[in-house]
Amino acid sequence: MANSNVKMSFREQMLHAREEAIIRTVNRLLAEKGFEGMTVDEVAAEVGIAKASLYKHFPSKEDLAAAAMVWVMRRAQAFLATLPDTGAAMDNLRAVVAWTMGLKLAGEMPSLPSQNSSLRATLIGNKDYMDGLIDVSDRLGAWIESAQAEGALNPALPAIAVLYTLFARACDPVLEFLKMSALHTDEEIIAMVLSSCFDGLRSRAS
Amino acid sequence: MANSNVKMSFREQMLHAREEAIIRTVNRLLAEKGFEGMTVDEVAAEVGIAKASLYKHFPSKEDLAAAAMVWVMRRAQAFLATLPDTGAAMDNLRAVVAWTMGLKLAGEMPSLPSQNSSLRATLIGNKDYMDGLIDVSDRLGAWIESAQAEGALNPALPAIAVLYTLFARACDPVLEFLKMSALHTDEEIIAMVLSSCFDGLRSRAS
């Protein structure tokens, strides 16, 4: 029984390792070319296995993308867990946004079309993804309301609008345009977009 | 000679009218489904002509999209021309952003993938598009620098970063998410995103 468990665990580890290799490749290709630009042939070639083998692990291209999104969501949850739940909620929000922008600048943020309906259906039907999304939204939502109650965040904006605005920073085209211009380091780009996001384009008195 | 000119002009008007019908359809489909989601069959069906006829007017799908972008760019230039060149540059910038967001909310803002290289090549090779883009960028750039000199716009941000940030509002996913929630009118959505863009998420003293 113990042996059997060890063997099972070993096999599962091998399986898991291969699937993680697949997901990392998918993640990178999704960041580079987007969902429609990425081909399954390409994924298989980069992973170094046959396309048919890929389909033994994941039933469709949509599920491949969903797995990549789940992986990113897990990383986001892990990052959120490192932030103090006491203290300024505002600082946590800034930290999360900076983290997601760093991910995008590093080419590790999948870019999915918000319009593709088959992909949307798969994502919505993916329990791991939805649970992660709801968890992240809840945590950010709590910080947003907290920051608004403290008066640090503009209370006139609906919390949901703030949440969407923060999420949108993860796929902000401004990041890649500034990166393409090659005039600033990633850190400088993050600082600029962070400033325009939280402080606004208008001058501040202080 | 006069007759010949009139006949030519009439024919050209007919041609132009049909091409404008095509472009309006392409524009709407690009806004709805994006470049990859739009099919040429669909365009032809909605316009009510055969696909082969479409290809007599435009040599490729990329050129169809480019024509739609040129059309939008022309509309933008026309709008810019209505704004006073004297007075607060800041107000003009807000007005332009509000206008582009209204266009997107009305489903008239083509959404193109920034990654598709064949499309990028066509756009860059399209003189009408590039001239329009440069013209619009120059005008906005002048207002940005003017507003920064007046101290209305944060001078710490590079003008090019501000320009990109304003352009990005035209394809901001926050707009469609807020619209999908159906909790606010288009005007309210524009006001909120305008506020978060210029005033920032953080509270302002005043």
Added chain:
DNA sequence: GTCTATAGGAGGATAGAC
């Protein structure tokens, strides 16, 4: 310049041997 019909090819997915 409009049509019908079709070429040509890319890409998602599967069959079947091992």
Added chain:
DNA sequence: GTCTATCCTCCTATAGAC
């Protein structure tokens, strides 16, 4: 579960008659 080989659908683009 991995491979090779193939299927099949969708889509861009064009041929050729009128």
